[in-house]
Amino acid sequence: MVEIQVDMKRREQLRRLHTATHIVNFCAREVLGNHVWQNGSNLKPEEGSLDITHYDQLSADEISKIESMVNEVIFENKKVTIEELDRGEAESKYGFILYQGGAIPMKTLRVIHVMDNDIEACGGLHMESTGGIGFLKIIESQKIQDGVIRLKYVVREFAQKYIEEKQSIIEEIKQVFSVPENQLVKTSEKFFNDWKDQKKTIENLQKSLKDGFISQIESSGENEFTIDLDVDMGFLMEVFTKVFAKKESFKLISKKFIIATEGVVVEGAKKSIPKGKFSIYVM
Numbered sequence: 346m347v348e349i350q351v352d353m354k355r356r357e358q359l360r361r362l363h364t365a366t367h368i369v370n371f372c373a374r375e376v377l378g379n380h381v382w383q384n385g386s387n388l389k390p391e392e393g394s395l396d397i398t399h400y401d402q403l404s405a406d407e408i409s410k411i412e413s414m415v416n417e418v419i420f421e422n423k424k425v426t427i428e429e430l431d432r433g434e435a436e437s438k439y440g441f442i443l444y445q446g447g448a449i450p451m452k453t454l455r456v457i458h459v460m461d462n463d464i465e466a467c468g469g470l471h472m473e474s475t476g477g478i479g480f481l482k483i484i485e486s487q488k489i490q491d492g493v494i495r496l497k498y499v500v501r502e503f504a505q506k507y508i509e510e511k512q513s514i515i516e517e518i519k520q521v522f523s524v525p526e527n528q529l530v531k532t533s534e535k536f537f538n539d540w541k542d543q544k545k546t547i548e549n550l551q552k553s554l555k556d557g558f559i560s561q562i563e564s565s566g567e568n569e570f571t572i573d574l575d576v577d578m579g580f581l582m583e584v585f586t587k588v589f590a591k592k593e594s595f596k597l598i599s600k601k602f603i604i605a606t607e608g609v610v611v612e613g614a615k616k617s618i619p620k621g622k623f624s625i626y627v628m
C-alpha cells in the first residue's frame with residue numbers, strides 16, 4: 346500500500362506558470378513575428394523560463410510590449426479551452442503549430458486555447474481561466490545560443506516579491522544619496538560626472554607633484570630623498586624610475602615604502618622585494 350499526496354500549493358503554482366508560459370509564447374510571436382517558436386521551457390514553482398526562436402536580443406521596448414500584452418490577457422480573465430481532436434483532424438485544422446511544445450505520441454490530441462488564436466497541443470495542467478495567474482513580470486531575457494532567446498518570468502506572489510525587492514534596492518540608494526526617488530538618476534549622474542572630473546584633477550595634481558619631486562631630487566644632488574606623504578607604490582615607482590636613470594646609488598623614502606638601488610642599506614624593513622638593480626622595502 347502506498348499513499349500518495351499531491352502538494353497542492355506547488356501544483357497550483359506550476360499550473361499558473363504553465364498557463365502563463367502558453368501566453369508568453371503567444372504574445373512573443375505577436376510582438377516579434379511568426380518566426381517565433383517555442384524551443385523549450387523549464388518551470389520551477391517560483392520561476393518560469395521559455396526559450397523562443399528569434400534572431401536577436403530583445404530590446405527593452407519589445408520586452409515591455411510582450412509583458413503588457415501577457416498581463417492584458419491575465420487581467421481580462423480569458424477562459425482556457427481544451428479541445429480533444431483526432432490527430433489527423435487536429436493537424437488539418439491547425440497545422441504543425443500544434444507541436445511547438447514538442448511532439449505528442451497520442452492518437453487523440455488535447456488542443457489548448459488560452460486565447461482565440463492560440464493553439465498548442467499539450468498534456469499539461471492548465472488554469473480554467475487566466476485571471477488566477479495574477480500578474481506576470483519578465484525578469485530576464487538572454488541570448489542562449491544563435492537564434493534562441495531565453496525569457497525568464499515570475500507570476501503572482503513571486504512577481505510581487507520581485508517588485509518589492511527592486512523597491513527596497515531603490516530605498517537603499519535613496520538613503521545613500523539622501524534624495525527623493527525622482528531625483529535618483531540625475532543625482533547619480535552628477536556624482537559620477539563629479540567623480541570623473543575629480544579623478545582627472547587628482548591625476549593632474551599628482552603629475553605636477555611627481556615633476557616637482559623629480560626636479561627637487563635632480564637639483565639637490567643628494568643620494569637620498571624623502572616624500573613625506575602617503576603615496577601609493579605606482580607614484581613612488583614613477584619618481585624612482587625617472588631619477589634612477591641618472592643616479593647610480595639612490596634611496597627614495599616614503600611613509601610605507603623605500604626603494605633603494607643595489608648596495609644601499611635599508612634597516613628595519615618588514616619585507617624586501619628584489620627587482621634586479623634595485624629593491625622595494627615594505628616598512
Ligand SMILES: [Zn+2]
Binds near residue numbers: 367457468
Ligand atoms: Zn499546456
